[in-house]
Amino acid sequence: MTAPVIAAHGLTKRFGDFTAVDGIDFEVPPGESFGLLGPNGAGKSTTMRMVGAVSSRTAGELSVLGLDPNTHGPEIRSLLGVVPQEDNLDTELRVRDNLIVYGRYFGIPRSVCATRADELLGFAQLEEKRNAKVDDLSGGMKRRLTIARALINEPRILMLDEPTTGLDPQARHVLWDRLFRLKERGTTLVLTTHYMDEAEQLCDRLVVVDKGKIMAEGSPSSLIRQYSTREVVELRFGSDRNADAAVRMAGLVERIEVLPDRVLLYADDGEAVLERVTDLGLHPTTSLVRRSSLEDVFLRLTGRSLIE
Amino acid sequence: MTTTITEAAVAAAVRPRRFGAWYVAEHQLRGMKAYGWTIVVGSVGNPLLYLLGIGLGLAAFLDQPIASGADGLVDYVWFVAPALLATAAVTVAMDEFTFVIMAGFKWRRIFWGMNASPVAPPQIAAGLVLSVVVRMLFTTTIYYLLILAFGAVGDPLTGALMPLVGVLAGLAFGLPVMAFSASLKEDKGQFALVQRFVFTPLFLFSGTFFPLTTLPVWLQWIGWVSPLWHASEIGRSLSYGSPPGAWPVGWHLAVLVVLAVVGWLMARRIFVRRLRAG
Numbered sequence: 001m002t003a004p005v006i007a008a009h010g011l012t013k014r015f016g017d018f019t020a021v022d023g024i025d026f027e028v029p030p031g032e033s034f035g036l037l038g039p040n041g042a043g044k045s046t047t048m049r050m051v052g053a054v055s056s057r058t059a060g061e062l063s064v065l066g067l068d069p070n071t072h073g074p075e076i077r078s079l080l081g082v083v084p085q086e087d088n089l090d091t092e093l094r095v096r097d098n099l100i101v102y103g104r105y106f107g108i109p110r111s112v113c114a115t116r117a118d119e120l121l122g123f124a125q126l127e128e129k130r131n132a133k134v135d136d137l138s139g140g141m142k143r144r145l146t147i148a149r150a151l152i153n154e155p156r157i158l159m160l161d162e163p164t165t166g167l168d169p170q171a172r173h174v175l176w177d178r179l180f181r182l183k184e185r186g187t188t189l190v191l192t193t194h195y196m197d198e199a200e201q202l203c204d205r206l207v208v209v210d211k212g213k214i215m216a217e218g219s220p221s222s223l224i225r226q227y228s229t230r231e232v233v234e235l236r237f238g239s240d241r242n243a244d245a246a247v248r249m250a251g252l253v254e255r256i257e258v259l260p261d262r263v264l265l266y267a268d269d270g271e272a273v274l275e276r277v278t279d280l281g282l283h284p285t286t287s288l289v290r291r292s293s294l295e296d297v298f299l300r301l302t303g304r305s306l307i308e
Numbered sequence: 309m310t311t312t313i314t315e316a317a318v319a320a321a322v323r324p325r326r327f328g329a330w331y332v333a334e335h336q337l338r339g340m341k342a343y344g345w346t347i348v349v350g351s352v353g354n355p356l357l358y359l360l361g362i363g364l365g366l367a368a369f370l371d372q373p374i375a376s377g378a379d380g381l382v383d384y385v386w387f388v389a390p391a392l393l394a395t396a397a398v399t400v401a402m403d404e405f406t407f408v409i410m411a412g413f414k415w416r417r418i419f420w421g422m423n424a425s426p427v428a429p430p431q432i433a434a435g436l437v438l439s440v441v442v443r444m445l446f447t448t449t450i451y452y453l454l455i456l457a458f459g460a461v462g463d464p465l466t467g468a469l470m471p472l473v474g475v476l477a478g479l480a481f482g483l484p485v486m487a488f489s490a491s492l493k494e495d496k497g498q499f500a501l502v503q504r505f506v507f508t509p510l511f512l513f514s515g516t517f518f519p520l521t522t523l524p525v526w527l528q529w530i531g532w533v534s535p536l537w538h539a540s541e542i543g544r545s546l547s548y549g550s551p552p553g554a555w556p557v558g559w560h561l562a563v564l565v566v567l568a569v570v571g572w573l574m575a576r577r578i579f580v581r582r583l584r585a586g
Contacts, residue, residue, distance in 0.1 A: 005313065030313075054423055054584060066314035074328075074426040078320035079313070082424040088417035092339045101338060104331045105425035107323025149421075153320075156313055 003066065005030050005157055005188055006051055010060035013046050013212075020046040022212035023060060030156070033189040035203035037196065037294060039304070043212040044192035045085060048161050051190065053077050065156060078106060081150030085161040087142050089134045095145060096121065096130040103152040113152065120148035124178065140171025144178065151182075158182060160191040164198060176201050196294030208294075208301055215301040220294055227300045228292040229255070231270035235277065235284040236262045245282055252276055257299055266296070324426035332422060332435020337442060351396075351447040355454045358392050359385070363458060375519050377462065378549025389460035390470055390543025391516040393451045394536055397444045397474035401482025402507055404440040406499040409489035412436075413582065423583045433486075433579040437572070440482065441475055448474035462548030470543045477539030480564040481510075483571025490578040510534040515541070538563050 004027040013021040021043040028034045036044040049055035050062060053069035053076040062069055064076045089098050096117050103113030121127050124144040129137060137145065143163065150158060163179070164172040179202055183189055193199050199206050200220045208215045208223070216223055237245045239261060246258045249265065252273055257264040267273040270289030277284070298304070324331070340347060363385050373381040412419040422432050448471035452461075461467040485502065492498060513527055514520070514536035520528055531537035538560040544550070545557050 052424060056584070065317050067317060072317070072321075074325050074428060075317040075321040077424065078324060078426045079317045080424075084420065084424065086417065086420075088421040090335070090339065090418050090421070091416055092342050097338065101335045102421065102425065104334060105324060105328070105422060105427050106320065107327060107331075107426075156316075 002030055004028055004063075005065055006034075006190070007063045008047075008051075008060065009062075011047070011050065011057055011062050012059040013043070013050060013055070014058045019212050021050070024207075024209070024212070024214050026207055026214065026217070028157075028188065028190060030188055031186045033183045033191075033202055033204045035199045035206035036190075036192040036209050037194070037199045037203075037206050037298070038192075038209035039194055039298075042209040044209055045161055047209075048159055048190070048192060052080060052082055052159055078153065079156045081147075081153065081155030081158040083143075083146050083150045083158070083160040083163055085165065087146055089142060089145060089149070091134045093134070094130070095126060095132050095134060095137070098134060098145065099149055099152055102149045106153040108153065116152055116154075120151055123151070123181075124148040125174070138171070140167050140174060143167065143171070143175055147175075147178065155187070157188045157190060160189065162192055162194070164193075164195065172198075196298070199294055206294075208298060210298075210302045210304075216297065223294065223297045224292045226297075228296040229266040230268045230292060231266075232290055232292050232296055233265040233267060233270045233273050233277075234262050234286075234288040234290065235265065236286045237282070237284050245284070248280060248282060249277060252280075255300075264296070264299075266292075321426050328427035328431035329434035329438060331427060332432050333438035333442070334435075335418075335422075336436060336439035340439070340443060347443065347446070351450045352454070354396060354399075355392065355451045359389075359454065359458050359460065362388055362392075363460070374522075375544075376551045377544065377547075378551065382462070382548050383460075385455075385458065385460040386462055386548055387519075387544065388517060389455040389458075390473075390547055391514070391536065391540035393448055393455065393470055394474045394477040394539035394543060395511060395516065396451050397448050397478035397539075398481045398507070398510075398536055400444045400447050401440065401478040401485065402503065404436075404443065405482040405486040406489050406502065409436070409486055410492060410495060410499075413490065414493075414495075419579075419583065429580040429583040430576050432583070433490075433576045437479070437483070437486070437575075441479070444475045444478045445471060448472075463546070466546045467543075469546050473539050473542045473546070476561075476564045476568065477535045480535035480538075480567035480571070481507075483568050483575055485571075487571055487574035487578055490575055490582060510536050532563075535564055535567055 006028040009025050010023045011021060012023050036047060038044050050057050050069065051064055053064065053073040056070055065079055067076050069076055090101065093101060099117035099120060100113040103116060121130050124147060126141060126145060129141065164175055167175065179189065191202060203220060205219050207217045216227060218226065242263050243258055246256050246263050249256060253265045253267045255266040265273055274287055274289060367384040370384055373384060375382055375387040419432055423429065452471050455461055456464055509530060513523065513530040514534040515531050516536065520531040520537055541555065542557055542560045
């Protein structure tokens with residue numbers, strides 16, 4: 001077993017009276033794709049900033065690449081690639097120059113920066129935009145450029161904070177494809193997301209975070225097995241009748257969740273449950289049988305939806 | 309395994325720890341290229357306009373010299389030239405230490421990008437200052453060559469130090485402004501206020517166009533705290549010598565240095581606090 005590249009024990013961050021990160025423990029071995037899944041304000045970004053050595057911890061222990069971020073910030077940041085939640089590309093420079101200028105911050109000679117920039121433009125599928133202005137790029141292209149920029153120093157860990165928030169579905173899939181390639185090459189990925197499909201696509205292992213605490217940990221499939229059933233029946237009766245219907249269906253399954261717009265029935269065989277609902281004389285306006293997802297895990301763990 | 313990664317990290321940080329500020333300056337200077345022509349045209353055009361206007365207009369209109377140096381009365385353009393040069397540097401500082409700083413934190417957000425790299429916040433602040441020094445030196449050097457060409461310098465040899473004095477004035481004015489800009493979270497027109505109620509009064513009451521002693525005593529204090537007055541007086545002394553009774557050059561220098569150092573310490577502190585908060 002190789003030593004972890006990130007190890008956090010009792011990691012805590014407080015801002016005055018508010019505890020943003022409340023004594024969390026996790027380790028990330030090299031080559032793993034590790035995710036922090038949770039709603040906005042769960043403490044994911046604060047955790048990322050502490051790991052990224054730009055925010056000091058209030059308590060607990062943290063080691064990144066075997067070093068303490070409090071004392072070895074520049075050393076740690078030298079081998080990290082950071083993709084922030086909000087793009088901070090230099091809009092006054094052209095696409096390729098953004099990569100070169102950023103490479104210089106790592107002390108990389110200009111000629112090496114130039115060679116790497118060309119390779120990375122290929123990887124990010126931005127060759128044709130090399131001399132374009134950053135402002136002329138689409139949202140998806142800007143994100144890919146930010147990822148390319150984060151790779152200019154050949155980082156050992158790539159940290160992505162909400163990498164696809166605000167992108168359209170097509171742009172998200174292009175981005176996932178690029179990240180998946182990095183994962184295949186063995187780059188350690190650490191990402192935060194509040195999209196369960198993203199976590200399912202990209203993470204080998206993840207922690208579910210809420211209110212600064214880790215609620216559960218495991219691979220996406222093991223979390224679903226542990227905290228949910230195989231299938232879910234989603235029924236809509238109309239917002240004023242969902243609760244009444246749920247009462248009548250109470251005996252059908254072990255677990256029912258009543259959300260404002262729909263009722264969720266957890267079962268291993270969704271079709272069978274749906275038949276028994278009809279047998280009760282209930283007629284939902286829409287019905288859907290689907291596989292359980294991390295959204296259901298989160299609902300189970302916190303009683304709330306991920307995206308509110 | 310971990311030792312090799314750790315060793316690699318230590319090795320990789322050596323250059324950024326040493327040269328980080330220079331990398332930031334490099335980035336800023338590359339960014340200035342985008343408005344490079346404005347800088348060049350401004351650096352040449354602005355002095356030309358002033359020198360033509362004052363040399364051909366105001367100086368011709370004044371029928372007697374208003375200021376004196378070590379050897380007695382001096383030409384009006386001689387008197388005005390060092391002050392104009394220092395004003396040019398302060399104008400650059402007004403440009404580069406206001407909106408550019410706010411943009412770096414808030415609009416372009418590029419300081420946050422730098423912050424995630426091995427470069428540390430004090431280096432980010434230092435690199436910004438370094439790039440502005442380069443721009444100010446460019447402007448003041450051109451200014452000096454032009455006033456020289458207009459015959460507005462008494463002693464060209466000692467006068468050649470004027471560009472450096474101009475840069476010092478720019479820093480004495482600009483670094484406190486930089487600290488102020490870095491502390492702002494929102495743009496509510498504060499920079500326009502600085503322009504109108506700090507920069508313009510300093511320009512008008514700093515003995516730029518007439519000796520400070522011409523003003524009533526209750527207005528002279530504006531000059532005493534103004535980097536422009538101190539830099540102008542040093543410049544005049546370098547050009548044609550100080551009249552008897554003037555402040556020693558060392559005092560003027562000391563005021564400029566103190567303003568610059570205090571401004572720098574505040575700016576650096578605010579950069580660290582802001583980039584490392586949260």
